[in-house]
Amino acid sequence: MQAQIDDDLSLIIALRQGDETAYRVLLTRYQSLVLRLARMYVGHEAAEEVAQETWLAVLHHIDNFEPRAPLKSWILRIAVNKARTLARREDRTIAFSSLLANDTSSESAVPPDRFLARATNGIPAGWWAIPPQPWPEMQSPEDAVLGAEVQTIINQAILLLRHPQREVIMLRDIQGLTAQEVCAILDITETHQRVLLHRARTKVRTALDRYFQEGQNNDQ
Amino acid sequence: MTNEPLDLTGMLTCQEVVELVTTYHEHLLPPEEHQRFEAHLAICPPCRTYVAQIAQTVRMMGALTAEQESAEGTLVLLDLFRDWKRGRTLSDTD
Ligand SMILES: [Zn+2]
Numbered sequence: 001m002q003a004q005i006d007d008d009l010s011l012i013i014a015l016r017q018g019d020e021t022a023y024r025v026l027l028t029r030y031q032s033l034v035l036r037l038a039r040m041y042v043g044h045e046a047a048e049e050v051a052q053e054t055w056l057a058v059l060h061h062i063d064n065f066e067p068r069a070p071l072k073s074w075i076l077r078i079a080v081n082k083a084r085t086l087a088r089r090e091d092r093t094i095a096f097s098s099l100l101a102n103d104t105s106s107e108s109a110v111p112p113d114r115f116l117a118r119a120t121n122g123i124p125a126g127w128w129a130i131p132p133q134p135w136p137e138m139q140s141p142e143d144a145v146l147g148a149e150v151q152t153i154i155n156q157a158i159l160l161l162r163h164p165q166r167e168v169i170m171l172r173d174i175q176g177l178t179a180q181e182v183c184a185i186l187d188i189t190e191t192h193q194r195v196l197l198h199r200a201r202t203k204v205r206t207a208l209d210r211y212f213q214e215g216q217n218n219d220q
Numbered sequence: 221m222t223n224e225p226l227d228l229t230g231m232l233t234c235q236e237v238v239e240l241v242t243t244y245h246e247h248l249l250p251p252e253e254h255q256r257f258e259a260h261l262a263i264c265p266p267c268r269t270y271v272a273q274i275a276q277t278v279r280m281m282g283a284l285t286a287e288q289e290s291a292e293g294t295l296v297l298l299d300l301f302r303d304w305k306r307g308r309t310l311s312d313t314d
Contacts, residue, residue, distance in 0.1 A: 018305040018308060018309070020298075020301060020302075020305075023298075023301050024298075027294065027297060031294065031297065035293075048293050048296075051293065051297070052296060052297065052300060055297050055300060056300055059300070059304045060304070110235075110238050112235075115233070115234060115235045123228065124228050124229060124233065126233025126234060126235040126236065127228070127233055127234045127235075128234045128264075128266045128267075131269070132266055132269050132270045132273065133269070134269050135273060150280065151284055154280060154281060154284060169281070173278050173281040173282060174281050174282070174284055176282060179246065194242060194243060194246060194248070197242055198239075198241070198242035201242060201274055201277060201278065202238075202274070204277050204281065205273055205274050205277040208273075208277055208280070
C-alpha cells in the first residue's frame with residue numbers, strides 16, 4: 001500500500017514537472033483500461049474521444065490532485081465521468097442515475113421455482129427442487145484461451161445486463177480491479193457494489209449454464 | 221439411501237447459499253456464517269456444483285481476450301501531452 005502511494009507520488013511529481021516518461025508510464029498502465037471502460041458507454045470512435053478528454057483532464061488537474069485516493073482510481077473515475085457525459089449527450093444510453101434507482105428492486109438470483117416451496121420427503125423448503133447440473137469437462141483454468149463460442153455467450157450476457165451491474169462486473173471480473181477500486185471509481189458503497197456484482201455474476205452463470213446444457217442435450 | 225436422514229432444519233437452505241455465494245467468494249461472511257455456508261456445502265453436492273460454476277464463470281471472464289488498441293490513438297495522446305507542456309512552460313512566466 002505504502003509502495004503504491006510512493007510510486008504514485010513520484011509519478012505525480014514528475015508529471016507536474018512535465019516529464020514525458022512519467023506520462024508514458026501512466027499511458028502504458030491505464031490507457032487500455034480507460035478505453036475499455038469508455039466502450040462500456042459509447043462506441044469505438046467516441047471511446048477514443050473519451051480517452052483524449054480523460055488524459056487532458058488528468059494533465060490539467062494534476063497540480064490540484066491530492067493523493068488521498070490512488071492515482072489509478074482518480075484517472076478511471078475521470079474516464080467514467082467523461083464517458084457518461086458523452087453517452088448522455090449522444091443519448092446512447094439512459095441516464096445512469098435512473099437505472100441505478102431501478103436497480104434496488106429485489107430480483108432473485110436464480111428462479112425461485114428451482115427450490116422447494118414446501119418441505120418434501122423430509123427435505124425442507126428452500127432446498128433444490130431442480131438442482132444445477134454439472135458442466136461438461138472444460139479446459140483447465142490455466143488454459144487461458146476460451147472457445148470463441150463461450151466468449152460470445154459471456155459477452156452477450158454482459159451486454160444484456162443493466163448498466164450499473166454491467167459496469168461492476170466488467171471492472172471487477174474482466175478488468176480485474178479490486179472492490180475498493182470499483183467503489184471509488186463508481187462512487188458506490190461496498191455493499192451496493194457486492195449486490196450488483198452478485199446479480200451480474202449470477203446472470204452470466206445462468207447464460208453459460210443454458211449454453212452448456214443445450215450442448216449436452218444436442219449430444220454435442 | 222440407507223443413511224440415517226440428516227436433520228436439515230437448522231442449516232442454511234440451498235436458496236440462501238445461492239444468495240450468499242458472492243459474499244462467500246469475497247471472504248466477507250462473518251465467521252459463523254462462513255462456517256454454516258461450508259457446513260451446507262459439505263452435505264450438498266448440487267450447491268458445490270453451483271458454487272464451483274460461479275467460480276468458473278469468474279475465471280472465464282478473467283480470461284476473455286482483450287481488444288487491441290490502435291497505435292494511432294497513442295500518438296494523439298502524446299501530442300496532447302506536448303501541447304499541454306508547451307502551454308504550461310509559456311504560462312510559467314505569468
Ligand atoms: Zn444446497
